Amino acid sequence: MTKVVFVEANGTRHEVQARDGRSLMQAAVQNAVPGIDADCGGKCLCATCHVILPADWYARLGGPNPEEKEMLDPTPERTPTSRLSCQIQVSDALEGIVVQLPAFQM
Template sequence: MPKVTYIEFNGQEHTVEVEKGLSIMEGAVQNNVPGIDADCGGSCACATCHVYVDEDWKDKLPEQSDAEKDMLDFAFETKANSRLSCQIFLEDETLNGIVVRLPEKQG
């Protein structure tokens, strides 16, 4: 199973194994990683699963959809490496070991 490391705003790290097919958001929610709210439950409609993806991984990610770009307008303090974690799926081992940092707050 692909491993994902979530780093909270305060520096606390959580490395968890996430079942293939799930999103990075779902991996956080299922493993009780704090800092990802996911109010809308993964329908790319609320911008409360915002993460910063570590530079090393940026190029391996799927392209952002227009819906995700639109939704990111609502996220708190977006940067060039901002993504909505409900839109990044761990389909295979490509993203095994990915590191995402959580913003100070969601929304």
């Protein structure tokens, strides 16, 4: 299990234990983190699992693939370090990651 922290736009923190091999989106949904709707179920088709990564984590994980980028392009509050949490797989390497949730998803 890997510790992941989701931070709502209002500052409320949700520390969860995520199962390795699953996505950040799945960890959020399984732990009832508000703001991660995951309408498409993790198929990179809806952008309702948008998260903003700290710059250092973005550098480690890399940018979005072409499909993810297409979904993110029209997303409100997109930042240079935005990603879809359905496209980020949990592993020990993510231990302690803190991701921000955009206000529009609340």
